[in-house]
Structures are given as structure tokens and as C-alpha cells.
Amino acid sequence: MSQWYDQVTAWLSANPEWLGLAIFLIALVECLAIAGIVVPGVALLFAVGVMAGSGALELWETLLLAYAGGLVGDMISYGLGRRFHQNIRRLPLLRDHPEWINSAENYFQRYGVASLLVGRYIGPLRPMLPMVAGMLDMPFPRFIAVSMLAAAGWAVAYLVPGWATGAALRLPLPEGFWAEAGVVLLTLVVMFGLIIHSTLREKRWANPMAAGFCLAALGALLIGWPHLQALDQGLMTLVQEQRHAGLDRFMVLVTRLGDFQTQLLAGALLGGLLLLLRQWRAACFTVATLVATALANTGLKHLFARARPEVLTEPLTTFSFPSGHSSAAFAFFLVLGILAGRGQPGRLRLTWLLLACLPALAIALSRVYLGVHWPSDILAGALLAGGIASAGLALMQRAAPLTAMGARVWVLLLPAVLALLGGVATWALPDALARYSY
Structure with missing residues (x-):
């Protein structure tokens, strides 16, 4: 995994014109059901944030791309849960790791809408909760309203530190x-x-x-x-x-x-x-x-x-x-x-x-x-x-x-x-x- 991480960051350093798309996709994957648990998205977000802050992108552009990616990841995860309901447990990775979806389901049933806000900052729960919300038939207007608010705070918390570090390294x-x-x-x-x-x-x-x-x-x-x-x-x-x-x-x-x-x-x-x-x-x-x-x-x-x-x-x-x-x-x-x-x-x-x-x-x-x-x-x-x-x-x-x-x-x-x-x-x-x- 570390070798793959090094290859991705090295390629983006050599091809900064793809950095904006990379921020969008990394944020999407980090918030995507199952994939967000497997991929080291937090480390990648910090790395691309540093690259963006070094002069490739302005802060507002970096945050907007991460926000959009996280929101799309949430909606895809919600759609998967809404489409397959309990049958989604039969997917290979979830069949091998039932605790992933069980912990997210218990958390959602205990805290309801608040779980989507709070769970956004808890690594293993973040990509699973939107899928569970769809699986348990949470109304889409309510889900998207909460997700839009949660994704905004998440983008700031996860991208600003990296961007600020990159900008500080660039300036005299x-x-x-x-x-x-x-x-x-x-x-x-x-x-x-x-x-x-x-x-x-x-x-x-x-x-x-x-x-x-x-x-x-x-x-x-x-x-x-x-x-x-x-x-x-x-x-x-x-x-x-x-x-x-x-x-x-x-x-x-x-x-x-x-x-x-x-x-x-x-x-x-x-x-x-x-x-x-x-x-x-x-x-x-x-x-x-x-x-x-x-x-x-x-x-x-x-x-x-x-x-x-x-x-x-x-x-x-x-x-x-x-x-x-x-x-x-x-x-x-x-x-x-x-x-x-x-x-x-x-x-x-x-x-x-x-x-x-x-x-x-x-x-x-x-x-x-x-x-x-x-x-x-x-x-x-x-x-x-x-x-x-x-x-x-x-x-x-x-x-x-x-x-x-x-x-x-x-x-x-x-x-x-x-x-x-x-x-x-x-x-x-x-x-x-x-x-x-x-």
C-alpha cells in the first residue's frame, strides 16, 4: 500500500495539471462505501493538499473540489444502500467483514441524523453510514441536506492543514x-x-x-x-x-x-x-x-x-x-x-x-x-x-x-x-x- 501511495503522489507531483481531478476523486473514494475503508484517503488528501497549497490551486478551489467529491461519494453510497437494501451484505468484502456494516447500522439506529454529522469524522464509519442510511430508507431530501452540511465541515477539516503546509513551504x-x-x-x-x-x-x-x-x-x-x-x-x-x-x-x-x-x-x-x-x-x-x-x-x-x-x-x-x-x-x-x-x-x-x-x-x-x-x-x-x-x-x-x-x-x-x-x-x-x- 505504501508503494502505491508513493507512486500516486510522485505521478501527481510530475503532472500537476491533474491535481484538481485527483482531489475530487480521492475525496469521492474516501467517502465511498467499502472503498473508503480500504484506501488510505486521509493520507492522500493531506498530500494533495500540500501540492495544491504549493501554488497549483487556490484554497477555495481545493475546498470546492474536495466538497464536491465527498458529496458525490455520499450520494453513490446512499444509492447503493437504497438499491440493494439488506442484499448488500452479500458483497464479497462485506461478507468477509460483516462488522463494518453492523457497527455502522448500530450507530445509525442509535443516533439517527446526528450520526451522519458526527460519524463523518470517525474513519471506519464515514464511508459506511451513507450506505446504511439508504439501506434503512432514510428520505433522500433529509439525507442530502445533512450530507451537504457534513461534507462542508469535513472538507475544511481534512484539506486546510495540507494546503496551509504547502503554502507555507512556498512563501518566503x-x-x-x-x-x-x-x-x-x-x-x-x-x-x-x-x-x-x-x-x-x-x-x-x-x-x-x-x-x-x-x-x-x-x-x-x-x-x-x-x-x-x-x-x-x-x-x-x-x-x-x-x-x-x-x-x-x-x-x-x-x-x-x-x-x-x-x-x-x-x-x-x-x-x-x-x-x-x-x-x-x-x-x-x-x-x-x-x-x-x-x-x-x-x-x-x-x-x-x-x-x-x-x-x-x-x-x-x-x-x-x-x-x-x-x-x-x-x-x-x-x-x-x-x-x-x-x-x-x-x-x-x-x-x-x-x-x-x-x-x-x-x-x-x-x-x-x-x-x-x-x-x-x-x-x-x-x-x-x-x-x-x-x-x-x-x-x-x-x-x-x-x-x-x-x-x-x-x-x-x-x-x-x-x-x-x-x-x-x-x-x-x-x-x-x-x-x-x-
């Missing part, structure tokens, strides 16, 4: 960039690796440990950010290279989701609905986490008084470190992810947190794209929110576990919160576009 970056990037990346990998390991092992001290690691990393960043200037400037150069007028409007809309007024209204609505639905402990956890994060961020921002990047035509007057948009967004969406994962096994709790982090990460990255925050600003904001959310959860569960909320609560909660976020974000979009011009 400040001296010391790679050393600083290596230290930061190694720290985050070790920290999250230990947190994930303890969560999967269902350790009682997983939440206190997560809080301790996040706040310790934040403390190191608060002390060491003056020594990360090469990393900040290099990443800012990399992101600013992707700016164009067509993407500006979308990024301003995304960044509006993290504005103070938007997050204040969304947090108040979330807390109020939880109280109205008599979810007392969930409401207490939500309000305490959001308020503590906002107060801590404000205090740290005025304490360090770091100047913003000089990108905007009219620079903002407030300080940039840590990023208020990043801390508020991560706090809000982490709260949702934590509440969604209550009462579920460790792997599923981690997957809900991953899904919750995707919109928060988009808001945080929009700040770097618009040139109003350094990368270390948004990292500090994310660590602050993660530390406070983990600490709040650990304190909340000292007396008793935070129980899962019923489906009726989520049916009322999510549409109201998402509608508010979307409405407030688009309300003053023209003024925001002028504010973030460069």
Missing part, C-alpha cells in the same frame, strides 16, 4: 518561523493528545486536566507572545495572500457572528431558553462559562494592551490580545458541544466538540483574514475559552454528572439560536464591510 517566511511553529504545534499536539486519551479512557480527571492544560498553555502564551513574532508575521502573510473582494463579504459575515453584540444576544437567548425549559444546571453552566470568559478576556486585553496588525485602512482602537471574537465564539460553541455530548461515550463527546469547534474556528480565522488579529491572539482566545469551559464543567460535575438534554429541548434550542446568529450577523453587513476594508 521570516527567519525563525519554522522553529516557532514547531514549538507551538508540538505543544498543542501533546496537550490535545493527552486530553483525548484521558477522555477516551473515561478518566474522572479528564476535565480538570483539560482545564489545567489549556490554562497552562495560555499562561505560556501570555508570557511568550513577544517571542512569536516570526510565526505571527509569517501566518499573517500566508492568510493575507488569499484575500480578494469576492471572499471579503463572506468573511465579514462570518466575523459578525463573533461580534460582542451578536454573542451577547446569542448567549442571553441560550441561557434564557435553558431556564425556560427548566434545564437549571445546563443554564448555570452556560451562563457561568460565557460570563467568566468575557470578563477574563476583557481583563487580559487591557492588561497586555497589544496593538493590532496594521492592515485596515482605519485600524480599530481596542487592543487585540487575546481575541475577544475567538474567546467568545469558542466559549459559546464549546458550551453547545459539551451539552450535546452529555451522557454519551468518550469518542462521541469528542466528536461533538470537534463539530462545535468548526464554526468557532471559522470566526477566529476570519479575524486573521481581515487583518484585525494576530494568529497568537486567536490562539490565546481559544485556550482561554477551552480552559474556562473545562474548569466550569469539572466544577459542575463534582456533585453529580451533567445529564443529557432531551431531543425536544434541542429542537427548540438550536433553530432559535442559529436564527438569531444569522439575523444579527446580516443586519449591519454593509457598515461592517466598510469597517473592515483594507
Whole structure:
């Protein structure tokens, strides 16, 4: 398999004109029933992402091709399941490995529509769940709606790291960039690796440990950010290279989701609905986490008084470190992810947190794209929110576990919160576009 992988990557390196088609096909196969388990699609996606980022394709082209390929793979898998139903178990590979389809079927029957969102990030389940959805006669309109949403987050999570690596290798970056990037990346990998390991092992001290690691990393960043200037400037150069007028409007809309007024209204609505639905402990956890994060961020921002990047035509007057948009967004969406994962096994709790982090990460990255925050600003904001959310959860569960909320609560909660976020974000979009011009 490794020899075949080397041959594919070597051929694409020598024939970059086929790279776009390769990204589409690799994404399709990675999401295709049975084939997605056999083919090392994740490694291939990273490799073609590096090639694309080296100058062959722009980021939006790379993501669009991967998104389309993943969506087509989902539809083919769904069609196979819908066409053959239970007879699909007679296929040679599935006959030899019945556990592949059995585990996917059990997962789908247990979590329903949510399994298509969450299972997208669980390797063995990703290519099998769409086929199982078709096999169990899930309505196609519902399936395609969920699949379109899941494929978008999947394309970002699996292609952006490779593309960014390729772009970083291509650009002339400040001296010391790679050393600083290596230290930061190694720290985050070790920290999250230990947190994930303890969560999967269902350790009682997983939440206190997560809080301790996040706040310790934040403390190191608060002390060491003056020594990360090469990393900040290099990443800012990399992101600013992707700016164009067509993407500006979308990024301003995304960044509006993290504005103070938007997050204040969304947090108040979330807390109020939880109280109205008599979810007392969930409401207490939500309000305490959001308020503590906002107060801590404000205090740290005025304490360090770091100047913003000089990108905007009219620079903002407030300080940039840590990023208020990043801390508020991560706090809000982490709260949702934590509440969604209550009462579920460790792997599923981690997957809900991953899904919750995707919109928060988009808001945080929009700040770097618009040139109003350094990368270390948004990292500090994310660590602050993660530390406070983990600490709040650990304190909340000292007396008793935070129980899962019923489906009726989520049916009322999510549409109201998402509608508010979307409405407030688009309300003053023209003024925001002028504010973030460069």
C-alpha cells in the first residue's frame, strides 16, 4: 500500500495539471462505501493538499473540489444502500467483514441524523453510514441536506492543514518561523493528545486536566507572545495572500457572528431558553462559562494592551490580545458541544466538540483574514475559552454528572439560536464591510 501511495503522489507531483481531478476523486473514494475503508484517503488528501497549497490551486478551489467529491461519494453510497437494501451484505468484502456494516447500522439506529454529522469524522464509519442510511430508507431530501452540511465541515477539516503546509513551504517566511511553529504545534499536539486519551479512557480527571492544560498553555502564551513574532508575521502573510473582494463579504459575515453584540444576544437567548425549559444546571453552566470568559478576556486585553496588525485602512482602537471574537465564539460553541455530548461515550463527546469547534474556528480565522488579529491572539482566545469551559464543567460535575438534554429541548434550542446568529450577523453587513476594508 505504501508503494502505491508513493507512486500516486510522485505521478501527481510530475503532472500537476491533474491535481484538481485527483482531489475530487480521492475525496469521492474516501467517502465511498467499502472503498473508503480500504484506501488510505486521509493520507492522500493531506498530500494533495500540500501540492495544491504549493501554488497549483487556490484554497477555495481545493475546498470546492474536495466538497464536491465527498458529496458525490455520499450520494453513490446512499444509492447503493437504497438499491440493494439488506442484499448488500452479500458483497464479497462485506461478507468477509460483516462488522463494518453492523457497527455502522448500530450507530445509525442509535443516533439517527446526528450520526451522519458526527460519524463523518470517525474513519471506519464515514464511508459506511451513507450506505446504511439508504439501506434503512432514510428520505433522500433529509439525507442530502445533512450530507451537504457534513461534507462542508469535513472538507475544511481534512484539506486546510495540507494546503496551509504547502503554502507555507512556498512563501518566503521570516527567519525563525519554522522553529516557532514547531514549538507551538508540538505543544498543542501533546496537550490535545493527552486530553483525548484521558477522555477516551473515561478518566474522572479528564476535565480538570483539560482545564489545567489549556490554562497552562495560555499562561505560556501570555508570557511568550513577544517571542512569536516570526510565526505571527509569517501566518499573517500566508492568510493575507488569499484575500480578494469576492471572499471579503463572506468573511465579514462570518466575523459578525463573533461580534460582542451578536454573542451577547446569542448567549442571553441560550441561557434564557435553558431556564425556560427548566434545564437549571445546563443554564448555570452556560451562563457561568460565557460570563467568566468575557470578563477574563476583557481583563487580559487591557492588561497586555497589544496593538493590532496594521492592515485596515482605519485600524480599530481596542487592543487585540487575546481575541475577544475567538474567546467568545469558542466559549459559546464549546458550551453547545459539551451539552450535546452529555451522557454519551468518550469518542462521541469528542466528536461533538470537534463539530462545535468548526464554526468557532471559522470566526477566529476570519479575524486573521481581515487583518484585525494576530494568529497568537486567536490562539490565546481559544485556550482561554477551552480552559474556562473545562474548569466550569469539572466544577459542575463534582456533585453529580451533567445529564443529557432531551431531543425536544434541542429542537427548540438550536433553530432559535442559529436564527438569531444569522439575523444579527446580516443586519449591519454593509457598515461592517466598510469597517473592515483594507
